[in-house]
Amino acid sequence: xxxxxxxxxxxLCPCESGKKYKYCCEGKVxxxxxxxxxxxxxxxxxxxxRNILFIAKIAEALxxxxxxxxxxxxxxxxxxxxxxxxxxxxxxxxxxxxxTDIQNVLQSARSDVSGLYVGDYRREHIFKGLIRHSIYANKxxxxxxxxxxxxxxxxxNPILTPEQYRAQTLKNVNFWFLxxxxxxxxxxxxxxxxNDFDRKLNWxxxxxxxxxxxxxxxxxxxxxxxVSEFSTREKGKMIFKQLILPAPNEYxxxxxxxxxxxKHGLTLEKFIAFIEEERGKDxxxxxxxKPGKNTRQLITFSSGxxxxxxxxxxxxxxxxxxxxxxxxxxxIEIDRESQNVExxxxxxxxxxxxxxxxxxxxxxxxxxxxxxxxxxxxxxLRVFLRKVWKSACTTEPFSEINAKNLADELVSxxxxxxxxxxxxxxxxxxxxxxxxxxVGEQIVSGSGYFFAAAFAIAGAIEVGVTQxxxxxxxxxxxxxxxxxxx
Ligand SMILES: [Zn+2]
Numbered sequence: 001x002x003x004x005x006x007x008x009x010x011x012l013c014p015c016e017s018g019k020k021y022k023y024c025c026e027g028k029v030x031x032x033x034x035x036x037x038x039x040x041x042x043x044x045x046x047x048x049x050r051n052i053l054f055i056a057k058i059a060e061a062l063x064x065x066x067x068x069x070x071x072x073x074x075x076x077x078x079x080x081x082x083x084x085x086x087x088x089x090x091x092x093x094x095x096x097x098x099x100t101d102i103q104n105v106l107q108s109a110r111s112d113v114s115g116l117y118v119g120d121y122r123r124e125h126i127f128k129g130l131i132r133h134s135i136y137a138n139k140x141x142x143x144x145x146x147x148x149x150x151x152x153x154x155x156x157n158p159i160l161t162p163e164q165y166r167a168q169t170l171k172n173v174n175f176w177f178l179x180x181x182x183x184x185x186x187x188x189x190x191x192x193x194x195n196d197f198d199r200k201l202n203w204x205x206x207x208x209x210x211x212x213x214x215x216x217x218x219x220x221x222x223x224x225x226x227v228s229e230f231s232t233r234e235k236g237k238m239i240f241k242q243l244i245l246p247a248p249n250e251y252x253x254x255x256x257x258x259x260x261x262x263k264h265g266l267t268l269e270k271f272i273a274f275i276e277e278e279r280g281k282d283x284x285x286x287x288x289x290k291p292g293k294n295t296r297q298l299i300t301f302s303s304g305x306x307x308x309x310x311x312x313x314x315x316x317x318x319x320x321x322x323x324x325x326x327x328x329x330x331x332i333e334i335d336r337e338s339q340n341v342e343x344x345x346x347x348x349x350x351x352x353x354x355x356x357x358x359x360x361x362x363x364x365x366x367x368x369x370x371x372x373x374x375x376x377x378x379x380x381l382r383v384f385l386r387k388v389w390k391s392a393c394t395t396e397p398f399s400e401i402n403a404k405n406l407a408d409e410l411v412s413x414x415x416x417x418x419x420x421x422x423x424x425x426x427x428x429x430x431x432x433x434x435x436x437x438x439v440g441e442q443i444v445s446g447s448g449y450f451f452a453a454a455f456a457i458a459g460a461i462e463v464g465v466t467q468x469x470x471x472x473x474x475x476x477x478x479x480x481x482x483x484x485x486x
Contacts, residue, residue, distance in 0.1 A: 007032050014051030016188040047109050047189040055180055056171055057091035062063065062377045077170065077286055084168045086164035089149050096192045098150060106316040109189060114139040116314045118304040119324040121145055133322055134187055141189050141319055143304035145172045148196040167286040167297035174283050181370055193305045193313050205308045219330060226327040242299065245279050246289045307331040312409045384413045
């Protein structure tokens with residue numbers, strides 16, 4: 001029997017935006033017809049719909065029953081065969097085909113306050129950014145870390161040469177799975193940028209970007225500084241992750257002897273056991289290198305999109321930019337100075353933002369931030385910041401007096417938020433306490449940072465609740481748009 005389909009205005013929209021049909025596609029997309037005729041729905045999917053579809057396709061390619069992340073890392077790693085890597089990238093093309101009307105898809109993602117993240121993609125950095133900004137933004141837009149197969153030469157095409165993308169794909173999938181509950185809740189959306197679908201735009205923006213850095217000495221110096229700071233800070237960690245962890249134990253034995261690691265009493269067994277433990281802990285670790293059996297792995301570092309593409313994307317989605325990269329921040333500043341006289345008028349507010357001390361969830365996990373958000377905590381602050389954003393978007397010139405008033409209001413909102421925060425602190429203790437007992441093991445494997453925080457707080461219960469707790473939550477409040485994220 002044929003099922004009759006009749007979409008009602010109050011039904012959830014079939015584009016999977018999470019909104020009701022009447023607030024979403026009604027009058028724009030004839031879903032009744034599409035479903036009746038059994039047509040391909042993908043071209044009409046919202047970003048959230050595409051994200052959910054892609055996650056399902058990843059799980060299918062890896063032959064996983066569910067997408068609960070990091071439950072069995074061993075099992076997950078073994079699933080990353082070249083065949084699975086190829087399938088995942090083919091799924092990416094299915095979800096975002098070359099003829100995607102990207103402008104339309106991005107424009108339909110507009111919401112009253114959304115941030116586009118173009119910062120550091122290493123796990124702890126990007127999640128810190130998401131946690132911070134999700135407190136007030138309706139939505140955070142993130143550029144997909146997967147390389148678009150059509151954007152690279154054949155030798156780097158993950159569909160043609162999947163073997164070399166196994167480690168990076170594991171990393172990307174971990175990223176997607178960790179964000180899955182946020183995508184589901186409609187807070188995070190993972191997008192592709194317009195340059196994926198437009199080679200000319202891609203090429204020309206690359207050229208303009210390189211010209212800009214060549215011509216602006218200040219910018220170039222800042223970039224060099226950002227890069228050198230990054231490499232001094234991260235070199236050790238990266239060598240450890242990419243060279244030591246994947247090295248065969250035979251090789252580690254040689255290192256142990258050559259570097260005289262035993263001279264302070266460390267034994268080879270202990271050293272190997274330590275490395276084994278680290279391999280087990282790192283969710284992005286794929287396998288040890290076996291000469292002749294597996295090949296080199298391509299590892300990419302991303303910051304989402306270049307400034308120019310980010311700006312274009314931000315315009316289409318109506319977002320402000322969020323970054324924790326200093327040189328990127330400088331690009332924003334220079335650009336604003338050269339184009340926008342309003343920057344000066346915003347100065348009092350920007351100043352107020354930057355000088356704010358805000359207790360924040362620096363050490364809290366994504367899950368707990370999501371609870372805060374779902375329980376509508378800190379709602380007053382969100383309402384206020386939405387107001388600020390709306391004033392910024394109006395076409396009328398923004399006055400300095402207006403900015404001053406908003407700055408005053410901001411200070412009082414923060415005071416209110418701090419009162420609310422005290423209650424959140426107490427609730428956090430409850431959540432953390434219960435979860436530590438129930439899923440202690442899982443927390444340990446999921447996030448070392450989180451575990452450290454949980455320990456500090458658990459200790460604080462005994463020694464005197466407020467003081468220690470406060471210390472661990474103190475941090476600067478980074479309201480993007482005109483703020484540095486440090
Ligand atoms: Zn819709």
